[in-house]
Amino acid sequence: MTSLQAGADTTVIALWLGHADVRSTQTYLHADLTIKERALARVTPTDIAPGR
Numbered sequence: 001m002t003s004l005q006a007g008a009d010t011t012v013i014a015l016w017l018g019h020a021d022v023r024s025t026q027t028y029l030h031a032d033l034t035i036k037e038r039a040l041a042r043v044t045p046t047d048i049a050p051g052r
Helices: 010-017 022-026 033-043
Strands: none
Touching: 010 022
């Protein structure tokens, strides 16, 4: 999780873990609330009031 939070690409993490397919890695990569909040902050316009 630390690598994911630091911005490492999931394909790189899969290679580090020795997974042939990134789908195998997804089992271990559960996004926590901090990652979700950062992702939403990148796509949510700041000039729109909540609920609109």
